[in-house]
Amino acid sequence: MAAGCLDRWKKEGADEAVAAVMALVDAVRSSKADSMAGLQAEVKAAAEELKCLDSEPYGALSAACGMFVQYLRRGGGGADDQPAPSSAVKRRVVGRATRFGDICRGARGTIATLCQDFLLDGCTVLVHGHSAPVLDALRLAGTSGKRLLVLCTEGRPDGAGLRLAGELAAAGVPARVLLDSAVAYSMAQVDVVLLGADLVAETGGVVGAVGTYQVALVAHAMGKPVYVAAESNKFAKLYPLGQKDIEQGVARAVDFGDVRVPAGVDVEAPARDYMSGQKWNHPPMVITGDKKGERKRQYTDFAGARTPCSPNGNPYIPVSSNSTPRVTMSNTRVLYPRTRWTRSPRSCLLAPTTQHAVAASFARSRNVRDAPNTPDRCAHPWT
Incomplete structure (x- = not known):
């Protein structure tokens, strides 16, 4: 599910890291967890699924997922063993997740202005x-x-x-x-x-x-x-x-034009x-x-x-x-x-x-x- 949301946001023009954040926001909105611990576990599982799709060993997508999970955990608004998130708590969690996504989507415009x-x-x-x-x-x-x-x-x-x-x-x-x-x-x-x-x-x-x-x-x-x-x-x-x-990932082919690399x-x-x-x-x-x-x-x-x-x-x-x-x-x-x-x-x-x-x-x-x-x-x- 998270991978499908990632592809959808990328098709809408979001870069990989922002698309991952918005996919996690969708995961929070659609969660049916019966406790705060369950909600956090679902989001963490979705984040791990997305990290497997990162094009780099540890790239911007993985960093964004890790930051989102930690941000959500710090402001959950309820105890981990709470039997069922109240409507107010759920709204707060969804609101925080949405705000995180909105800030990430507008970050490039903010930076451009500051530059x-x-x-x-x-x-x-x-x-x-x-x-x-x-x-x-x-x-x-x-x-x-x-x-x-x-x-x-x-x-x-x-x-x-x-x-x-x-x-x-x-x-x-x-x-x-x-x-x-x-x-x-x-x-x-x-x-x-x-x-x-x-x-x-x-x-x-x-x-x-x-x-x-x-x-x-x-x-x-x-x-x-x-x-x-x-x-x-x-x-x-x-x-x-x-x-x-620094992990480099898969080696890239280098083109030297008409010059051949010696044996x-x-x-x-x-x-x-x-x-x-x-x-x-x-x-x-x-x-x-x-x-x-x-x-x-x-x-x-x-x-x-x-x-x-x-x-x-x-x-x-x-x-x-x-x-x-x-x-x-x-x-x-x-x-x-x-x-x-x-x-x-x-x-x-x-x-x-x-x-x-x-x-x-x-x-x-x-x-x-x-x-x-x-x-x-x-x-x-x-x-």
Whole structure:
């Protein structure tokens, strides 16, 4: 049943992870369980059925299913051994499940809106792989009148960048295809690097299309800001310590054109790599926001996104330093602690940045000398 619902939602245009969430919402609505424990068992069984259909060993579909089950369990509204869920409790459970699905379905639009502060008129954006949130953000920037030039890496071995460039061109956004090996060559003309993510680990690191890590390393070495756009239904219970901790799944065939691979030579073609979110971990942190000697600026907005404060102060809500724990990407605390980020589905744009980068960005775009003072930390949506 869950598999059939998944196919139906995918036919309606939902991506795999969102379709899985909506299939679980349907499972909650149609449940005939006579206890809360029975309802949770049915949902868990449906989630396990869907996880078997994941195209990756542990992909966004599995992460979304795990997050949904935990979210539902934390807000069930009744004891596990309750003989029969009352109508009020059942309505509450269905309401929570529906709200989860609605937020996941609208996450990409929220992220696209939040990204506009990073996409300035006349800037050159480097993207890697094929990411739906990144595509939506660039489309929105194009329709709002911003003049962008998007450099799309070819994204071997599956040519994801070619597909992204075609979709951008169809939307009227100027795009060029860049050889994967020419990233460093072209980085000097890039203003911002915007990346997608397959998964966001508990370390705050990002699992993305292979090449994501090396693109971020080059940008970091050349002083270019690196931002990652990802829905929070991609937050996974993973704690990788290095590249070899990432499961790659089925090996992909690589086409070298007219050149043949010599006999006896193996081809290593991983599908994903890992970009750390913590300075002390390996590989080192390369997401913008950690320069030695500079005071780091971390922000959380109403939708759970970490972004620099906007010039008018909205929608970022400053609070006192004692009202919320410090969350950074450079200390040993995980980006979103397990007991917190699994409580509520939120759209997420991972974009920590330094005060200097914010000041320079807004000074260029708004012809002002100094960006406004911004708070060190802001209210979390779960507090």
